[in-house]
Amino acid sequence: MIQQLFRLKIALLVVLSIMLMVQPSLAAIETVAAQNDDVVWTAPGQEKARQRAQQIIPMVDKVKEEGPIRRSQRLHATELSIKDAKNTYFLLDSPFIKAQEDHYGPVRFNHGQHAAASGDCSICHHLRPADNSSYIGDSNHPETVRCSACHQQAFHPDYPERLGLKAAYHQSCTPCHQQQNKGPVTCSGCHLNKVPEHKQLVKLPEKPDALQVTAECLRCHEDEANDMLHTAHWQWRGPSGHTQDHSREIRHGKGTTALNNY
Amino acid sequence: MQLKRRSFFKLAAVGAATAISTPRSALAWQSKAPADAFGCLMDISRCIGCRKCEQACNAVNELPLPVRPFDDLSVFDEKRRPDATKFTVVNRYHSGRVDDDKGLPVADFVKIQCMHCQDPACVSACITGAMSKKSNGAVHYDADKCIGCRYCMVACPFEIPAYEYHNPLTPKVMKCTLCETLLSEQNKPPACATICPTEAITFGKRSTLLKLAKKRLHDNPGRYVDHVYGEKEVGGTSWLYLSNVPFAKLGFLKLPLKPLPRLPETLQHSLFSYLWSPALLFTLLGGVMYRNHKQQTLQHPEQPGDVS
Incomplete structure (x- = not known):
């Protein structure tokens, strides 16, 4: 059970990281996840x-x-x-x-x-x-x-x-x-390059699980995924100077004890 | 019998007198530079070497896509020239300039394309009129008139016109067109000037650009080399350059300030006006022949023409 949760957590992290990298498609993927609801997030103002x-x-x-x-x-x-x-x-x-x-x-x-x-x-x-x-x-x-x-x-x-x-x-x-x-x-x-509307491009089953979503992203964004493997999002480890009071305690990370399940 | 020394001088004197007496006004070479031509001013100090101009040129002129994409900046590792598949290229130079803050060498970028000379040597050399200088400033190439002699390529001081050697049936001379179609049909600047993110290329009337270049030199003391390349080189070109580095360090040729067609056209036009020189030549030759024949008959009057 714990292992499953752990895997789910990692998968979610992967999805989030890829979403962060492919920002323009973020809104579109969110929309699909919300079962074709037409609300697209926009910045205030x-x-x-x-x-x-x-x-x-x-x-x-x-x-x-x-x-x-x-x-x-x-x-x-x-x-x-x-x-x-x-x-x-x-x-x-x-x-x-x-x-x-x-x-x-x-x-x-x-x-x-x-x-x-x-x-x-x-x-x-x-x-x-x-x-x-x-x-x-x-x-x-x-x-x-x-x-x-x-x-x-x-x-x-x-x-x-x-x-x-x-x-x-x-x-x-x-x-x-x-x-x-x-x-x-x-x-x-x-400049963001002109990104095509992802609504038509993304093909997912009715209630996709996290890994299915990741796999669907990777269908086209294989290069981005490979690039991500070399970034801190994937390789992070060790203490973080930005975590108040716990800056010296964080010893776990994908680069140390956690498993890279992808 | 040979022509005697004295007779030769007599004949030469007649020839020289004829040449000198030909009216000078008919020989005086006149520039055919259009008065109100368009042009581009490239400010090398503004160019960041993004190669967007190459990309826009490629798209507008429907040229084949290069093997290495336009965002591949490693092409700068070698000096390139425009050819049949690219009308313009940007080259990188390291002149020894160093960044004040970081102490690293700073690169300068130079865009090369047809300079669209005011009195183009290629137009003068073209024997069929396939090359012509238009009133809008463009040096225009008409493939229908071209016979493929490639004299234009030999004549060009900037070595710009290229040839489609790979095309055996309908080869064309390839060079920058100054985006003439855009200019005449849509009143738009050349694609390279439009796309340039930093306005390193300014498009406008050549006269306006010259004033602008002088103003930039005046307003920014110490920034530029005090020279507008193309103002006077080979009699003036439609593309003008401002630089913050001596032009000689950036691959610019030191060229004569006189229009290149001037000397050959003066020679040719003075020699061939009213066909006087061939007429004179054949008259002289005829005279010599007549004289030789007459002397031969005088020396041997007993020998008739036919031997039988």
């Missing part, structure tokens, strides 16, 4: 973020010319802070980029997290419109307009020196992530 991503605001014609240091000081003096940010969760999925190409799903961007980590709005909000009146948008303040207020379509003949929105994102995000040694720097780190 997802719909609003999606709507915001579709907004097109008039392009800022002229920007105030000032150096980065002056800009940073002036922005500091306005006492704008993270508390003034209305929204924290954004989806980067602009029609400006979609008009040219459509290779990736939206990128999830946590504005609050970035604002808190950097502490200096001028790192991303590097310039502002030349005058307040020229900007009509939903931002609280013309000092911190959104990226697409200035960066819109690429190769704009009237603003040749201005980067398009896609390049503005990449040129701003990637080097900073590299310098800070934080955040994703590869393509798939931010």
Whole structure:
């Protein structure tokens, strides 16, 4: 009995790990498990973020010319802070980029997290419109307009020196992530590839057991499963510095006493 | 009898006088560069070597898929050239640049494709007019006119045009088209420029791009080498390059600043205008023959023409 439970536990762990790796299909598998219930989990504020991503605001014609240091000081003096940010969760999925190409799903961007980590709005909000009146948008303040207020379509003949929105994102995000040694720097780190709807692909009996679910995942995701065998999810062992009060006690793990049953 | 030294000089003098007296205006070589051409500016300091441009080019031009996929970055281990199956390639160079923080060598990436010269040598060399420079800037290849002589491949200073040697029946010269169809039919930039995630390739009018390049040089002192490759090389090209590393270290050729067709076309057009040079040549030869014949008959008047 105990052995059975143990095996079930391990199987569940395998399923969970694979689900974590194949995030986009998570919702679909959950749905199937819930016997074709159409409720799909979404992040809080997802719909609003999606709507915001579709907004097109008039392009800022002229920007105030000032150096980065002056800009940073002036922005500091306005006492704008993270508390003034209305929204924290954004989806980067602009029609400006979609008009040219459509290779990736939206990128999830946590504005609050970035604002808190950097502490200096001028790192991303590097310039502002030349005058307040020229900007009509939903931002609280013309000092911190959104990226697409200035960066819109690429190769704009009237603003040749201005980067398009896609390049503005990449040129701003990637080097900073590299310098800070934080955040994703590869393509798939931010972009999820377009994943087909798994509802039709997953074929399971009425009440599947855990191993059947795992086997069904592995039917297509064999490479991912093999990769997982080399990760901490499979090989973990020994004490964990993150387990309060028990940091030195955890001696068991898949790499030590537990059995890898797969 | 041989031509006497004095007679030879006389004839040569006549020839030279004719050549000099031909009106100069008819000979003066004029550039046929389109005034309002499109082009691309590649900023090497922005390129991250993701090979997305190669992938987009492959898809748009319906070229065969390569053996090694586009996300395989180990292709950078060797220098590649565009060929019949790829119109553009990105190569990696280690110029000795070192990362300030980590102390590791930093790579630079250079994209190669047809430069779409303003006065292309391939167009000048093509004997059937299969190669032509369009007003939109593209150096266009018309397979229907091509006879496969491959003079264009010999003439190109960048060694770009490739040939479908594997195709015995309908071989074509293969090279970047500047995505002419996209440009003319959908008013879209070339696929490589559109896909580039960092806008390392900027598309626009060549004149605008030149101004933009100069502005970038001016606004970012110390970032770039003070040179826009393609502004003057071989009389100017539609593809322009900015670099943060000396161009010579990145495989760029040091090329003459004059348009390459200038010298051969000047020579050819001055020699063959109104067919004066062949006319003169045959007149001279005729004169020599006549003179020789006359002298022969004078020396041996008793011998008739036929021996019998």
